[in-house]
Amino acid sequence: MKTKQYIVIGSVVVLMGILLSLDIKGLVKKEDASGAEAETAATAEKKVVSGFSRESVLAIAKQNVSPSLLTDIEKVENSLKKASGDEEVSLQEQLAKKWDDVNQPAASAFAYEAIAEKKPTYQNWMKAGDRFTEGYQNFPDTTSVQGLTEKAIHAYNKALELNAESLDAQTGLGIAYVTGTNNPMQGIQLLLKVVEKDPENLKANMSLGLFSMKSGQFGKAVDRFKTVVKVKKDPEAYFYMATSYENMGMKTAAVEAYEEAKRLAGDPGLSSFIDRKIKELNN
Structure with missing residues (x-):
């Protein structure tokens, strides 16, 4: 993944909702990852996902693009139909940039x-995976x-074939395993090795830290977020740290972390949300 931008209130609330609704199988019950139901990378890549295709994804993405930009994108797509070799690669690079410019990863x-x-270079497969x-x-x-998760797994595996020691590829693969397969513990083990x-x-x-929150291990989550903010004063990490403290009943620590998230993010919408949270905690 590329470096995240500072959070705004909408993304924070949405991300928290996604986190708490994720069906991260095996983290709470700690099932044995070596059991008969464990899912390998090869199994994940061979799955057929009903209703999923490149065309279906592009159709939805195009709904969020202005008519003028959509015309530019479709012009490149039409040129690709008769392109090959270096020209095809060049056009795909143009297309990728146009989709990036309108925030459609x-x-x-x-x-x-x-x-x-x-x-098939390491860098190209990493870009695809990210x-x-x-x-x-x-x-x-x-x-x-x-x-999309299975596509990410495939891309990171390809990257690891070219650079087996890549911590970035191992991290991406680990996250994908936890969030999108029946073998989350394999993903956790990859992240722990990283x-x-x-x-x-x-x-x-x-x-x-996020996965620890999902499994109710808020103390472990706090430790992970403390490591993050030690390296980088990240508002998102402080926000999740505050949420973890809140779930642990540590109101004073939660308020302090929420205040730091608000200070670092500098977003009015987030500030209002945090102010309400702090008022609730102080009552």
């Missing part, structure tokens, strides 16, 4: 995937989430 992911298939990750985390059509090698890895610690 699920759509741009398919262009990056096409580039990686033509030029965009598919952004896609499954933010795409409005929930029926496409599983398919922080073992790089204890202050921001992305892995943030993800482990």
Whole structure:
């Protein structure tokens, strides 16, 4: 994933809702990841997701693009129909950039995937994996989430074939396993290996903190978010730290973390939301 922007109130509330609604199987019951139901990467990639296709994703993405920009995108798409070789790669790069410019990562992911298939470098597969990750985390059509997740898994596995030691690819793969397969513990183990090698890895610690919240392990979540803010004063990490403290009944610590999230984000909408939370905690 590319570096996240500072949160605004809408994204915070939506993300919290997504987090708490995720069916992260196995984290609470701690099922044995080596059991008969454990899902391998190959199994995940071979699944057929009903109703999911490149065309269905692009159709939804195009609904969120202005008519003038859509004309530009479709012009490139039409040129691609008769292109090949380096010209095809160049056009896919143009298409990816156009989708990125309008903040449609699920759509741009398919262009990056096409580039990686033509030029299978580590960097190209990572770009595809990161965009598919952004896609499954933010795409409005929930029926496409599983398919986008499996695309991310495929891309990160391809990247690891080219660079087996990549912590970024291992982190992306771990997150995808936890959120989109029946083998979340495999993903957790990947993320734990990442922080073992790089204890202050921001992305892995943030993800482990979120997954700890989902499984009700708020103390562990706080420890992960503390590691994040030690490296980077991130408002999102402070927000989740505050939420974890709140769930632990530690109101004073929750208020302090909420205040820091508000100060760092500097967003009026978020400030209003946090002010209401602090008022509730102080009553």
